[in-house]
Amino acid sequence: MFATDDTIVAIATPSGRGALGVVRLSGPRALELAGTFLERGAPLQPRHATFTRVRRDGDAPAIDEVVATFFPAPHSYTGEDVVEISGHGSPVLLRAVLEGAITAGARLAAPGEFTLRAFLNGKRDLVQSEAVADLIDAATPLQARVAFDQLEGTLTGRIGALDARLFDLIARLEASLDFPDEGYHFVEPAHAAAAIASVVAALDALLARASTGRMIREGATVVIAGRPNVGKSSIFNRLAGAERAIVTPVPGTTRDLVTETVDIGGMAVALVDTAGWRETRDLVESEGVARGTRARAVADLVLVVVDGSEPLTDEDSRLLDDTSKANRIVVSNKSDLAEAAPACHVRVSALTGDGFEPLRRAIASALVGEERLRDPAPISNTRHIALLEECRASLEAARRAAEAGDVPEEFLLIDLQAARMRLDEVVGRRTSEDVLRHIFERFCIGK
Ligand SMILES: Nc1nc2c(ncn2[C@@H]2O[C@H](COP(=O)(O)OP(=O)(O)O)[C@@H](O)[C@H]2O)c(=O)[nH]1
Numbered sequence: 001m002f003a004t005d006d007t008i009v010a011i012a013t014p015s016g017r018g019a020l021g022v023v024r025l026s027g028p029r030a031l032e033l034a035g036t037f038l039e040r041g042a043p044l045q046p047r048h049a050t051f052t053r054v055r056r057d058g059d060a061p062a063i064d065e066v067v068a069t070f071f072p073a074p075h076s077y078t079g080e081d082v083v084e085i086s087g088h089g090s091p092v093l094l095r096a097v098l099e100g101a102i103t104a105g106a107r108l109a110a111p112g113e114f115t116l117r118a119f120l121n122g123k124r125d126l127v128q129s130e131a132v133a134d135l136i137d138a139a140t141p142l143q144a145r146v147a148f149d150q151l152e153g154t155l156t157g158r159i160g161a162l163d164a165r166l167f168d169l170i171a172r173l174e175a176s177l178d179f180p181d182e183g184y185h186f187v188e189p190a191h192a193a194a195a196i197a198s199v200v201a202a203l204d205a206l207l208a209r210a211s212t213g214r215m216i217r218e219g220a221t222v223v224i225a226g227r228p229n230v231g232k233s234s235i236f237n238r239l240a241g242a243e244r245a246i247v248t249p250v251p252g253t254t255r256d257l258v259t260e261t262v263d264i265g266g267m268a269v270a271l272v273d274t275a276g277w278r279e280t281r282d283l284v285e286s287e288g289v290a291r292g293t294r295a296r297a298v299a300d301l302v303l304v305v306v307d308g309s310e311p312l313t314d315e316d317s318r319l320l321d322d323t324s325k326a327n328r329i330v331v332s333n334k335s336d337l338a339e340a341a342p343a344c345h346v347r348v349s350a351l352t353g354d355g356f357e358p359l360r361r362a363i364a365s366a367l368v369g370e371e372r373l374r375d376p377a378p379i380s381n382t383r384h385i386a387l388l389e390e391c392r393a394s395l396e397a398a399r400r401a402a403e404a405g406d407v408p409e410e411f412l413l414i415d416l417q418a419a420r421m422r423l424d425e426v427v428g429r430r431t432s433e434d435v436l437r438h439i440f441e442r443f444c445i446g447k
């Protein structure tokens with residue numbers, strides 16, 4: 001499986017220059033290898049920050065002043081001996097430390113390998129390991145909160161509770177099997193059916209909010225559509241808080257998709273400004289229009305913008321028809337001008353900024369509902385959702401069989417054990433090497 005008996009090393013801070021940079025070593029020889037390129041002769045004291053210098057080979061002059069900390073196993077991030085070296089954040093200096101460690105016998109770590117070792121050493125389960133990557137990837141405070149909840153074990157706890165109930169039921173069914181002659185059932189079929197149904201209900205409660213969780217974790221795509229000159233790019237810029245898209249009074253200015261990720265109600269929203277939706281003979285513009293149409297098709301939400309200071313045109317009506325089945329908000333722009341036709345749309349003025357708070361709230365609630373954002377779901381990862389759905393399917397099969405009665409315990413047990421196996425896969429008690437590779441590949445090097 002994975003090699004864990006060697007000592008790995010990596011730069012843990014982002015590439016590029018910074019005030020500080022950190023190099024981490026983990027493995028049985030971490031302390032010994034660090035000793036070969038750190039100047040201080042005496043071994044590092046456990047969990048003490050030690051000020052020392054990095055030297056190059058032999059008697060060459062020192063190249064940096066660093067603070068080194070030794071975390072002996074098992075009380076470290078990975079559960080192994082770890083040495084963390086904080087130096088000045090120059091790529092040249094950090095690479096020199098890295099090379100020093102490799103020359104001494106360390107191996108360059110693969111992405112996520114520190115966290116993988118933490119998982120293999122039982123410091124964290126798989127759900128918590130995945131949360132580490134989510135936490136690092138978080139682009140909004142809400143995403144960070146959901147990831148941190150998962151890291152702290154909220155989902156682990158829920159899965160554990162479900163697992164305990166299944167374990168109890170399985171044990172009693174197995175006991176009935178082991179003592180067939182007594183003719184005694186440790187659990188009556190009707191009780192088994194009810195017990196399974198209650199686990200299914202608990203799973204359903206978890207899964208009911210999964211789509212919200214996923215939307216928070218993965219973000220949403222919101223496309224701004226409308227005919228030329230209604231103010232799409234101006235609205236885009238207001239929502240993005242930056243002059244990203246070009247705004248001019250000339251219709252057909254925006255010819256390609258412009259995308260910006262913005263925080264709306266805590267969600268990372270990929271906001272897409274499109275070319276005005278109209279018939280055009282200009283080749284570039286019509287390609288822009290086609291791209292806009294395709295973007296609309298994959299959007300989680302479409303903002304259909306109309307110019308509130310003018311009566312609706314045929315092009316407006318056509319777009320409104322086209323999007324009537326989509327998840328959409330009709331936005332009436334230019335509320336600073338006289339209103340042409342009162343409508344029950346969200347009214348904004350991209351010029352003055354009026355109406356943008358209600359618009360942001362409308363976007364958030366059209367995506368997940370306001371209630372749901374306040375108390376984010378504990379489950380957000382597609383892998384977890386898929387496994388819990390499989391678990392639910394096995395439980396349903398077992399519940400139906402138990403309800404029908406007359407089914408040998410063995411049959412129930414097969415489905416219940418299959419259900420439990422899915423829970424094991426979520427937390428990583430039973431996970432293939434391929435799945436682990438796939439999960440840890442998305443980590444940064446040094447994490
Ligand atoms: N009065 C007024 N003019 C606006 C407003 N929003 C946009 N405009 C103007 O309308 C024109 C077209 O805006 P733009 O954002 O490029 O529209 P797009 O073609 O739909 O992207 C520009 O001259 C903007 O200054 C608004 O809320 N009020």
Ligand SMILES: [Mg+2]
Nearest residue numbers: 232233253254
């Ligand atoms: Mg535009």
